[in-house]
Amino acid sequence: MRGFILARLSQAVVVVAAVATLTFGLARLAPGDPFLAFDDARLTEQERAAMRKDWGYDRPIVEQYGRWIGNLATGDLGWSHSRSRPVSEVLGAAVPNTLLLTLPAVLFGLLGGVAFGTWKAVRRGKLVTRAADAATLAFVSVPDFIVAVAVLSIVGIELRWLPTSGMVDVVNHDSMSLVGRATDVATHMILPVSTLAIIIAAAVSRYHRAAMLGVLQSDHLRTARAKGASERRVIMRHALPNALGPVIAIAGLLAPTVFGGAVFVEKVFGWPGMGLTVVDAVTGRDYALVQATVLIGTVLVVVSAIVADIVAVMVNPRTRIDL
Amino acid sequence: MRHFLTRRLVRRTVALGLLGLASVGGCDTGGSRGGTLVISTAGDADVLFPPTIRQQQSVEVTDLLFERLADIGPDLNTLGDAGWQPRLAQHWVWAADSMSVTFHLDPRARWHDGQPVRASDVRYGYSVYVDSAVRSSDGRDIREVSDSLTVADSVTCTVWFRQRNPERFYRIAQNLRALPEHLLSGIARDSLATSGYARAPVGNGPFKFVRWDQRQRIEVAAFDGYHLGRPSLDRIIWTIVPENATAVQRVFAGEADFIQMLAPPQVADAWKHETLRAVHLGSLGYSHMIFNLRDGPTNRPHPLFSNREFRRALTMATDRQAVMRNALDSLGYVPYGPFIREQWSADTTLRQLPLDRTGAERILDSLGWRKGENGIRQRAGKPLRISLMVPASSAARVAAALVVQEQWRQIGVQLDIDRVDNPTFGGRMGGRQFEASMAGVSPQPSPSGLRQNWHTAAITMSNGLNAGSFSDPLVDAAIDSAVNATSVASARAHYRAAYQMLIDAAPAIWLLEPMRVGAVSRRVNLGTIPRHAWWSSLPTWSATGTAPGRADTAARSP
Numbered sequence: 028m029r030g031f032i033l034a035r036l037s038q039a040v041v042v043v044a045a046v047a048t049l050t051f052g053l054a055r056l057a058p059g060d061p062f063l064a065f066d067d068a069r070l071t072e073q074e075r076a077a078m079r080k081d082w083g084y085d086r087p088i089v090e091q092y093g094r095w096i097g098n099l100a101t102g103d104l105g106w107s108h109s110r111s112r113p114v115s116e117v118l119g120a121a122v123p124n125t126l127l128l129t130l131p132a133v134l135f136g137l138l139g140g141v142a143f144g145t146w147k148a149v150r151r152g153k154l155v156t157r158a159a160d161a162a163t164l165a166f167v168s169v170p171d172f173i174v175a176v177a178v179l180s181i182v183g184i185e186l187r188w189l190p191t192s193g194m195v196d197v198v199n200h201d202s203m204s205l206v207g208r209a210t211d212v213a214t215h216m217i218l219p220v221s222t223l224a225i226i227i228a229a230a231v232s233r234y235h236r237a238a239m240l241g242v243l244q245s246d247h248l249r250t251a252r253a254k255g256a257s258e259r260r261v262i263m264r265h266a267l268p269n270a271l272g273p274v275i276a277i278a279g280l281l282a283p284t285v286f287g288g289a290v291f292v293e294k295v296f297g298w299p300g301m302g303l304t305v306v307d308a309v310t311g312r313d314y315a316l317v318q319a320t321v322l323i324g325t326v327l328v329v330v331s332a333i334v335a336d337i338v339a340v341m342v343n344p345r346t347r348i349d350l
Numbered sequence: 351m352r353h354f355l356t357r358r359l360v361r362r363t364v365a366l367g368l369l370g371l372a373s374v375g376g377c378d379t380g381g382s383r384g385g386t387l388v389i390s391t392a393g394d395a396d397v398l399f400p401p402t403i404r405q406q407q408s409v410e411v412t413d414l415l416f417e418r419l420a421d422i423g424p425d426l427n428t429l430g431d432a433g434w435q436p437r438l439a440q441h442w443v444w445a446a447d448s449m450s451v452t453f454h455l456d457p458r459a460r461w462h463d464g465q466p467v468r469a470s471d472v473r474y475g476y477s478v479y480v481d482s483a484v485r486s487s488d489g490r491d492i493r494e495v496s497d498s499l500t501v502a503d504s505v506t507c508t509v510w511f512r513q514r515n516p517e518r519f520y521r522i523a524q525n526l527r528a529l530p531e532h533l534l535s536g537i538a539r540d541s542l543a544t545s546g547y548a549r550a551p552v553g554n555g556p557f558k559f560v561r562w563d564q565r566q567r568i569e570v571a572a573f574d575g576y577h578l579g580r581p582s583l584d585r586i587i588w589t590i591v592p593e594n595a596t597a598v599q600r601v602f603a604g605e606a607d608f609i610q611m612l613a614p615p616q617v618a619d620a621w622k623h624e625t626l627r628a629v630h631l632g633s634l635g636y637s638h639m640i641f642n643l644r645d646g647p648t649n650r651p652h653p654l655f656s657n658r659e660f661r662r663a664l665t666m667a668t669d670r671q672a673v674m675r676n677a678l679d680s681l682g683y684v685p686y687g688p689f690i691r692e693q694w695s696a697d698t699t700l701r702q703l704p705l706d707r708t709g710a711e712r713i714l715d716s717l718g719w720r721k722g723e724n725g726i727r728q729r730a731g732k733p734l735r736i737s738l739m740v741p742a743s744s745a746a747r748v749a750a751a752l753v754v755q756e757q758w759r760q761i762g763v764q765l766d767i768d769r770v771d772n773p774t775f776g777g778r779m780g781g782r783q784f785e786a787s788m789a790g791v792s793p794q795p796s797p798s799g800l801r802q803n804w805h806t807a808a809i810t811m812s813n814g815l816n817a818g819s820f821s822d823p824l825v826d827a828a829i830d831s832a833v834n835a836t837s838v839a840s841a842r843a844h845y846r847a848a849y850q851m852l853i854d855a856a857p858a859i860w861l862l863e864p865m866r867v868g869a870v871s872r873r874v875n876l877g878t879i880p881r882h883a884w885w886s887s888l889p890t891w892s893a894t895g896t897a898p899g900r901a902d903t904a905a906r907s908p
Contacts, residue, residue: 057773058773058777059771059773059774060773063774106544110396111396111397112544120563187604191603191605192596193566193567193589193591197567197569198388199897294592295593297590299563312773
């Protein structure tokens, strides 16, 4: 297991370094720069050039890259020109917000997806499960932002059951009690978390249904039934654990989907997290912020994949042979 | 047909609504006091340090946190000091030779930390603005007209001018803010914009800074010690969302009180809304299609746009009224020229080039551009194609470009629309790398910005914005005369001459002058809204009833 983890970690380092380098190059290939994005018509070309010089953006790209790597090694992620503060400060606020959004969404998405997939497999062939299958296919096929806008329009705007955007009630939050503040944040989380969870659950349920259908044909289930085990026990104790392998595998691969989905969900619901930050950074040609958000996103994805691999091995030792 | 009827309905509703706007802006002063105003916006601030602000949201917030020496009057006069209102300065006295003006500060003025505002703070602010290490655009304006600022005593300071520029008072009073020397003197000048103060400033205006959570909210509270009287509102919160559509929807959902810009259908919805009303907030600026008279890559005269008759033909083929209607519906005007109606130099009697497609086709024929089989004109086997750069983020300008594309197709000109994002747009405009561009202009109250946009010197001068490289000695002379005129009548006549020559030379087609129409909750009482900066009237607004938001059932007792 130790060798496996070391191998995975060394692969991860290569992946992160490659993505970081690629991002650095691509950001600079895009037309414009941070100072052209400033909304100030009076800023002259000479002043913009002086700013480029101040921040070293007039230096050869290799030199800029070397300086960035050097600063990175000392924990300095640079200065965000679109946010006018250190990148570390921007991400220090955004990353927890995104985790607050994505972790519950992943949890609810996985649990919901497994439950829904199990139900669809057990009740296969019936009209209602066919309809459910079609619905999940629709959720998987429809772009994330459509789902987000639909949820927002129906629950937030038409029914007015929940706040439509932001993390807190800006008027009353500061005067609320601790419980009130927690409730306030939780209330604002419901729509974005649900949206993301629905997207995750739809994908997971399809994988899990397929896995369950394979397991339900297994001999050991027939044996369990022959021994008099109730259908509930057969499903929960014998079928479900054996069908979880694919779910665990895709859980690790969910990270890119979750972060990609978070971009749209954060944009639609005004959730001030990583997704919104990266959109702002790209729009504002904020090189340092783009590089840092992509770097952190990559690290999170790679770590998620490694954890999923380890969990998969622990759950099913047979997979170790393939490693 | 259904779409047409819907548009008609929207137009009628908007038109009816606009009739009532006058009753909203200016007359509805409730006299009540207190309350919280929640403003919904899609834009965040960049910094809250007046010398280096770049974003509009920063302007709106810092104008409430920092007081000017004096404020422009309702007629937006920028020549001399007629109509200017005392703010931080109680009064001012000109030297006999008018080469200096002495400001006498209001001794009651206080910084938000309780310290008195001294003349030395004005001097310190001046030194920061004009310091090239700070890179302040306002500082450049101040440097151009002034030489130094000296202090006589704790409430008296004198600005010494370089020249008798008619707008020298405007340049100083509009741009210069006092800065708290006791808080900032220990910070290096080139670090001021990145310091903590730039994110949590201590000002001297009617509102004091409370908090700024980036991309979430900015909050300011009434400053009880404000020397001109405490503002009516207790606090103002800007709630920041990433999309304009989301910002609008927050107001319609009752989660915010006010938004400053609505699209035409939203204005109609606002009038129908039980808790909202539409409000006219002045003009935004204008958009024009600017022609690059130089060929970007070679910097030679452009083969098409360097020809005055060709430019005039395109202008004559453009139905500007139809363009404006499609882009802005009833929430805008067709500009008369390179100015907005709010500026004192505006002239609505200027002679416009006529809408004359036949005449335009005749000119193009005479220039050798003949229609080919596909309907597109050709000359020496080369089709008449023009590339138009448009910022994709501006729905109005994209819509306008599409209408012009169709109108020009009818006379055999192929317009290729190149939608680009804002940094790309800015980069190509600055580098003159475009053929035609749908650009926006946000003029200051002063019409002297005309020089930056159309004077020959503005092609190469450090703060020049003459991206199309237009050059005409007669226009230059008229602009110089207008900018240096000492009386309003004389300046107006010279501006008129310059405007007319520009319209005749057609270096651009002036297409859109949007009206800024916002939505406000009926619980909010508005003060008199200035035409150039609606936010400066916020200290006179008040709100009654409950602010948006959900009550906390577990809230602590005060």
